[in-house]
Amino acid sequence: GQQxxxxxxxxxxxxxxxxxxxxxxSTSLNSMQWFYQRPGGSLVSVFYNPSGTKxxxxxxxxxxxxxxxxxxxxxxxxxxDSGTYLCAIAGNKLTFGIGTRVLVRP
Amino acid sequence: NSKVIQTPRYLVKGQGQKAxxxxxxxxxxxxxxxxxxxxxxEFKFLINFQNQEVLQQIDMxxxxxxxxxPSNSPCSLEIQSSEAGDSxxxxxxxxxxxxxxxxxxxxxxxxxxxxx
Numbered sequence: 001g002q003q004x005x006x007x008x009x010x011x012x013x014x015x016x017x018x019x020x021x022x023x024x025x026s027t028s029l030n031s032m033q034w035f036y037q038r039p040g041g042s043l044v045s046v047f048y049n050p051s052g053t054k055x056x057x058x059x060x061x062x063x064x065x066x067x068x069x070x071x072x073x074x075x076x077x078x079x080x081d082s083g084t085y086l087c088a089i090a091g092n093k094l095t096f097g098i099g100t101r102v103l104v105r106p
Numbered sequence: 107n108s109k110v111i112q113t114p115r116y117l118v119k120g121q122g123q124k125a126x127x128x129x130x131x132x133x134x135x136x137x138x139x140x141x142x143x144x145x146x147x148e149f150k151f152l153i154n155f156q157n158q159e160v161l162q163q164i165d166m167x168x169x170x171x172x173x174x175x176p177s178n179s180p181c182s183l184e185i186q187s188s189e190a191g192d193s194x195x196x197x198x199x200x201x202x203x204x205x206x207x208x209x210x211x212x213x214x215x216x217x218x219x220x221x222x
Contacts, residue, residue: 026129033211041143041195041197041215041216041218042213042214042215043197043213043216044108045210045211048210070190092161092162093151093162094139094149094151094199096141096148096149099147100146
């Protein structure tokens with residue numbers, strides 16, 4: 001089965017709304033990363049988050065390794081937040097989830 | 107911000123043709139990864155290198171793909187005989203460590219391959 005599951009698969013937000021994206025993994029891991037993928041392909045690392053909570057601007061990531069889950073919280077969403085958010089677990093390579101496509105409307 | 111450089115950005119080939127793409131990792135990053143992202147957004151790890159040595163690769167890579175990371179030259183990934191199913195975005199990433207991938211991987215913009 002799929003090692004990394006993300007939910008929801010897609011999300012439509014009104015500008016200013018908050019959102020929480022979930023990532024669940026079925027295997028033990030050394031660490032995990034959240035990525036943002038712009039339409040067109042470039043992957044940008046958002047968080048490298050082995051465990052605990054990290055915040056960067058309007059984004060907050062919380063990873064609970066024992067429970068094999070991580071979440072990405074977007075507060076006060078903006079149009080420029082639109083794109084795909086991917087989580088990946090790290091062993092000797094990254095194993096990606098399918099991503100959550102986020103569309104923020106004005 | 108990632109400084110991984112990938113060329114070309116787009117590549118169009120006929121079935122059976124060779125397709126070659128290149129990657130320059132971030133300066134000081136000894137580990138390079140190649141991933142394939144298909145039209146369903148699924149990522150597949152292909153191969154990784156530490157300096158010039160292969161660390162891991164999957165079967166597909168062993169059979170139809172060739173990859174290398176020579177010293178003082180860009181890394182490359184080449185499909186020997188392209189198939190329609192190879193059409194995908196090929197992403198190169200680099201990091202400081204390949205051991206358990208404990209370091210953040212930084213990705214290039216990708217090479218989008220279309221096999222007609």
